[in-house]
Amino acid sequence: MRIFLYLSLLIFIAACNSKPAGLPILSKQHEVDGKLVYDTIPSFSFINQDSQIIDKSTVAGKAYITDFFFISCPTICPIMQQNMLSIQNRFLEEDKLLLISHSIDPKRDSVVRLKQYAVNLGAVPDKWHMVTGKKDEIYEIADDYFNLVLEDPTLPDGFDHSGRLILVDQNAHIRAYCNGTDSTAVKAFISSIETFLHDEID
Amino acid sequence: MKLISVLFTTMVFIFLSACDTNPYKHGEIMYQNFCASCHMDDGTGLEGNIPPLAGADYITQHRSNLACIIRYGMQDTISVNGIIYNNAMPGVPQLTDFEIANILNYINHSWGNDYGFVTIDEVRASLEKCKQ
Numbered sequence: 222m223r224i225f226l227y228l229s230l231l232i233f234i235a236a237c238n239s240k241p242a243g244l245p246i247l248s249k250q251h252e253v254d255g256k257l258v259y260d261t262i263p264s265f266s267f268i269n270q271d272s273q274i275i276d277k278s279t280v281a282g283k284a285y286i287t288d289f290f291f292i293s294c295p296t297i298c299p300i301m302q303q304n305m306l307s308i309q310n311r312f313l314e315e316d317k318l319l320l321i322s323h324s325i326d327p328k329r330d331s332v333v334r335l336k337q338y339a340v341n342l343g344a345v346p347d348k349w350h351m352v353t354g355k356k357d358e359i360y361e362i363a364d365d366y367f368n369l370v371l372e373d374p375t376l377p378d379g380f381d382h383s384g385r386l387i388l389v390d391q392n393a394h395i396r397a398y399c400n401g402t403d404s405t406a407v408k409a410f411i412s413s414i415e416t417f418l419h420d421e422i423d
Numbered sequence: 424m425k426l427i428s429v430l431f432t433t434m435v436f437i438f439l440s441a442c443d444t445n446p447y448k449h450g451e452i453m454y455q456n457f458c459a460s461c462h463m464d465d466g467t468g469l470e471g472n473i474p475p476l477a478g479a480d481y482i483t484q485h486r487s488n489l490a491c492i493i494r495y496g497m498q499d500t501i502s503v504n505g506i507i508y509n510n511a512m513p514g515v516p517q518l519t520d521f522e523i524a525n526i527l528n529y530i531n532h533s534w535g536n537d538y539g540f541v542t543i544d545e546v547r548a549s550l551e552k553c554k555q
Contacts, residue, residue, distance in 0.1 A: 292472075295513055299461050299469040306470060341471025341508075 244388075244396045244417050247367075261393035262365050267323070267352035270336040275321065275350050277393075284390045284422065285319040286414070288401055289359075289368050289382055291326035292338050297384040301401035304386065306342060309349050311411060317391075317422045318414070320349040325360070325370050325380055327353045367398055388414055390421065450529030453522050457515050466534040472510055474503035477534035486538075490523050490546045491553035520546050 248259040266276045286308055290298040305320055312318045324330035330338075335351040344351060353359075363370040363382075366389070371381040386407070388397040396417055399410035445451065455464070458476075462468050466477030476482065481503040482489065496514030500507060518526070524546045531538035 293511060296460050299473055300463065303463070303469055337509075338472060343470050 243420050244413055247395045247398070259394050260365070262389055262395075263362070265354075265358065265362055267350075267354035267359070268332060269350040269352050270332060270339040270344070271346060272332055273350075275352050279350070280319060280321075280389075280391075282391050283317050283319055284388065284396075284417065285321050287321045287323065287366055287387050287389060288385065289323045289325050289363050289366075289370055291324050291380070292330050292334060293326070294380075297382075297402045301384045301386065302342065304401050304404075304407045305349070306344075308386070308407075308411060308414070309345060312414065312418070313345065313348070315418060315422075318418065320344075322349070322351050323359050323363070324351065324353045325356075325363070325382060327356050327359065367395065386410060388417065390417070447525065447529035447532055449522075450525035450527070451533075453518070453526045454529050457518070458526065461512070466530070466536075471506065472508065473512075474501065474506070474508045476530050477536060479503050482530070482536070483538055486541075487545075487549050487552075489527055489541075490520075490549040493518060493523050493526065494550060495553060495555060520550065523550075 246259050248261070250257040250259055252258075264277050266274060269275045286305065288301055288305060290302055302322065305322060309320050324335065330353055332353065335353060339349070339351045360370045366385075366387045367383075368385050368387070369381065369383045372379065373381045384401040385398050386401040387395055388410070390396050397410060397413040399406040401407065461473045462476050466475055466479075468475040474481065481501060492512065492514075494514050494516060496512045498511040500509040502508075520543060524541055524543045527541045527546070530536065531541060
């Protein structure tokens, strides 16, 4: 009997403890003049499937969803990219939201291959950028996006990479992320994007 | 008392496993491990890049090549349900003839597919043709 009392108390507490609206900033912090400030995504310069330069000016005043993949990836990328595709299509009309997928295999994923891949997938030009660039720069920025990318020839992929999808806001802060292969997590991520757009963009 | 609950749990287990009528369980597990990352759990593939296995005309038209595709992979330009695909599929050389047959039977009887039963002899005959 007592257990039920405790249980209902717990449920009650959990129900009261619903989060306030708005997404927190998840970026790491560092100290500047004794004050803590949030890290921002550093500047970058990559090339997309249409040979356009993609840099900070592309995302100025916009939020974007980003991930790391490669075309011939046999493990987690197809499902991540399928989830990116549904995010693109869910927010197609939202011009303040872009998508950027970084190839971690710039040797094989040339601009021409990326173009073919993007067209086949149904990536909308100027909405979803498939980018390549200098390998070191891509691997370094992965770290800023909470993604791990390492070359590891012993793995079936040839790469060790985490499949996170990341929401970056118009101030270059990370606001939400999820495991891009987990459909429940992706659903929650999509509702975070909705909350974010509703609160801060629209 | 204890004995009864043990018996009861056993019965429940037996009932549950009897209800599980999927005869291609092993093929399903192998599919999950080796194919689903690309062709997806529901056999739909990835838009324009990885062809579907669900409702795929290619499967009915190339029945005798399928075992070879699984073992050795393929890099070709193919048309599946009228859409062109040209990415590479890596082979899975470690699968045995039996495992390949089980996977094919799982595919042939899943997601609305009704493409018939593949025998082990059929798989072996196919593999003989593409032996490398």
